[in-house]
Amino acid sequence: MEPIALSxxxxxxHTCKLHPQSMCPAFGSLRILxxxxxxxxxMATDTGCLYGLTFVTHFYGAxxxxxxxxxxxxxxxxxxxxEGTRAAIEAAAREPGCRLVPVVSLCVAETAGMPEExxxxxxxxxxxxxxxxxxxxxxxxxxxxxxxxxxxLRRLGDRExxxxxxxxxxxxxxxxxxxxxxxxxLRRMGVEATVALxxxxxxxxxxxxxxxxxxxxxxxYKGVTRLYREWGASVAGGAPVGISxxxxxxxxxxxxxxxxxTLVDQVAQEERAKAEAVLAAKSLKGARVLVTGYxxxxxxxxxxxxxxxxxVPYVSTSIGADPLALPDELxxxxxxTQEVVxxxxxxxxxAALDRYAPDFVLxxxxxxxxxxxRGIPAMYFxxxxxxxxxxxxxxxxxxxxxxxxxxxxxxxxxxxxxxFAE
Numbered sequence: 125m126e127p128i129a130l131s132x133x134x135x136x137x138h139t140c141k142l143h144p145q146s147m148c149p150a151f152g153s154l155r156i157l158x159x160x161x162x163x164x165x166x167m168a169t170d171t172g173c174l175y176g177l178t179f180v181t182h183f184y185g186a187x188x189x190x191x192x193x194x195x196x197x198x199x200x201x202x203x204x205x206x207e208g209t210r211a212a213i214e215a216a217a218r219e220p221g222c223r224l225v226p227v228v229s230l231c232v233a234e235t236a237g238m239p240e241e242x243x244x245x246x247x248x249x250x251x252x253x254x255x256x257x258x259x260x261x262x263x264x265x266x267x268x269x270x271x272x273x274x275x276x277l278r279r280l281g282d283r284e285x286x287x288x289x290x291x292x293x294x295x296x297x298x299x300x301x302x303x304x305x306x307x308x309x310l311r312r313m314g315v316e317a318t319v320a321l322x323x324x325x326x327x328x329x330x331x332x333x334x335x336x337x338x339x340x341x342x343x344x345y346k347g348v349t350r351l352y353r354e355w356g357a358s359v360a361g362g363a364p365v366g367i368s369x370x371x372x373x374x375x376x377x378x379x380x381x382x383x384x385x386t387l388v389d390q391v392a393q394e395e396r397a398k399a400e401a402v403l404a405a406k407s408l409k410g411a412r413v414l415v416t417g418y419x420x421x422x423x424x425x426x427x428x429x430x431x432x433x434x435x436v437p438y439v440s441t442s443i444g445a446d447p448l449a450l451p452d453e454l455x456x457x458x459x460x461t462q463e464v465v466x467x468x469x470x471x472x473x474x475a476a477l478d479r480y481a482p483d484f485v486l487x488x489x490x491x492x493x494x495x496x497x498r499g500i501p502a503m504y505f506x507x508x509x510x511x512x513x514x515x516x517x518x519x520x521x522x523x524x525x526x527x528x529x530x531x532x533x534x535x536x537x538x539x540x541x542x543x544f545a546e
Contacts, residue, residue, distance in 0.1 A: 147180060148173060150230055150257040152265030153272035154181045156297070156322035157255065158188060162223035163326070164216040164250075167192045168209045168238060169230035191216045205233055206242050217247035223326055224280075225252045226272070234258040253279045263467065264442040266344040266420030269297065273322055274347035280326065281333025283355065290316040290381055292360075293332045295348055296341030297322060302515045306364065309516065313374065313391045314383040337380045339363075339373075341515070343448035344420040362451060364515045365424050366431040367399040398517035406524050409433030411531055414480060416473045416487040417505035418442035423452040423464065425486070425509065425523070430459050432524045437461060438476040440468035484531055499541035501530050 150173075157165050158181050167174055167190050174192050181190065193208025209227060216225045225247065229238045240254045255275045257268045273295070292315055294306055307318045319332045338352040339360040349359055358380040364370040371392050378388030412435045415426040420443040426436045439456065443449070445466045453464045465472055473491045477498070485495040485502040486509065495502035503509075503526075512526060513519035 147265070148177060148230070148259050149262045149265045149268040150228060150259065151177055151180050152268035153226075153228060153255055153257045154190070155265075156269055157226040157228065157272055157276075158190070159322070159324055160224060160326060161324050162221050163226060164188065164219045164222045164224070165190050165226045165228055166209065166212045166216050167228045167230065168205065168212075168233035169228075170232045173230055173232070205236050205238065209233070209238070210243065213244060213247055213252055217250040217252075222248070222250045225250050226276070227252060227254045228272075229254060229256050229258070231258040231260060234261075251279065263444065264344070264418060264420065266342065266418075266443055269322065270345045270347045273345070274351055276329050277321075277332060277348065277351055280329045281351075281355075282330040283333045285334050287336060288317065288331075288334045289336045290314065290383075291319060291331075291335040292317075292337045292339055292377065292381070293319045293321060293335045293352075294339045294341060295321050295345050296363075298341060298515065299510065299513050299519075301513045302519055305513070305516050305518055309364075309374070309391060309395060310377060313378055313388050315377070315381065337377070339377065340448065342421055343423065343446060343452070344443045346446050346448055349448065361448070363424055364395075366428045366520060367396055367403070368431070369424075369427065370399060370516055371396045395517055399520055402517055402521045402524065403432055406521075406528050407433045408524060408527060408531070411435065411484060411527075412437065412480065412482045413484045413486065413527070414438050414473070414476060414482045415505075416440040416468065416476075416485070416491055418468075418488060419506055419510065421514075422486075422505070423449055423456065425505075425514070426456055426461065427452050428514075428520060428523055429527065430456060430461070432520075432527075434527075435460060437480045438463045438465075440465040440473055440476070442468060483534065484527065497541075499538045501534050503530060 154177055157163055178190050191212045193212045213225050216222060227243060234256060243254060244252050246252060253275055255272045257271055262268045262271055292310060303320045310318055319328050319335055321332060337358040337360060340349055341363045352359055360376045360380055362369055362373045364373045374392040375388060408429060413429055415422050415436055420441055422439055422441040426439045430436050439461060443466060456464060470490055473487060474494060477495060482500060485492060485500055486505045489504055492502035492504050513522045
């Protein structure tokens with residue numbers, strides 16, 4: 125996006141992006157909160173936000189209603205936000221089987237003031253947890269997931285029970301087959317159990333407080349990572365992505381949990397050999413790919429594509445720069461990536477399309493559409509990649525195979541462009 129012109133009264137050296145690039149980030153928190161069994165969310169917001177977020181939440185299969193107080197101008201002027209929210213909490217707690225009432229506080233409630241101490245901590249059998257996700261403070265839906273999960277763990281994580289020295293909390297909203305594969309390979313190394321978050325079970329949230337280590341698979345879980353460091357738990361950096369990333373990650377888990385180093389190295393070597401075999405069978409050498417999106421996982425996907433032989437000059441993501449993302453950024457830049465853009469805008473992606481002339485594009489719906497208009501193969505990052513495995517050698521095979529097959533159909537895009545140009 126071109127920088128906005130600054131007036132004489134504005135401080136020099138600053139630019140601003142005035143165009144919204146995605147839906148309200150609170151969707152990320154609602155997505156994981158509404159899926160928890162026994163959870164009945166309450167949303168403290170105005171009617172417009174409630175409508176939009178309820179729509180997308182049901183679209184993603186929550187299959188439950190979201191309760192909310194009436195918050196219009198009259199209620200705001202009379203200071204009835206807390207009273208209305210308390211009434212909604214009481215109603216949610218009466219729902220059959222309710223064990224958790226997450227209170228999602230958005231811009232209106234946060235601006236007017238939502239004092240946590242005036243909300244009940246428990247109603248009947250249900251714990252009440254406040255999740256603050258105003259869009260002016262939380263800038264992407266992945267980071268809203270982190271806010272929600274940190275709030276749940278701080279309140280529900282069991283720190284009183286016996287520590288589970290060989291249990292790992294694996295954090296990341298991943299394809300189901302990935303979680304099964306990760307659990308299986310860690311158990312082969314001597315890990316006794318994995319707890320997958322975010323998930324559907326409140327009991328998993330409680331048990332997660334007793335685990336010895338945290339493995340954040342995505343780089344936006346900085347609040348959850350901070351919490352586990354406060355608890356004195358070990359944190360494994362990186363993720364089991366590609367050849368070098370997977371080997372290093374498995375060795376790291378083994379070292380953090382003091383597992384048998386011989387067994388750990390054997391399992392890690394075997395997985396590395398499988399990943400090398402995947403690359404030997406299918407290479408992306410010679411392909412130039414742009415990786416853009418708003419999921420927060422774009423750097424990890426770019427790393428996998430580069431390891432498979434592709435040139436990835438440009439990567440963009442909606443999350444902010446963070447130490448959790450820095451290792452992948454440095455790895456990419458050491459291998460030819462020229463630009464890594466955080467808090468991206470569509471206009472920046474479009475400018476990159478002009479600069480780099482890619483053979484293939486992974487991106488948001490409008491960006492993929494713009495690439496297709498030029499005859500460039502393009503896929504929607506979220507639905508096309510998140511709907512298949514990604515981690516370990518199995519995920520590598522699925523991802524590389526998908527990109528390679530799309531590249532093999534490049535001529536069809538050019539044929540369609542020529543057809544509609546006639």
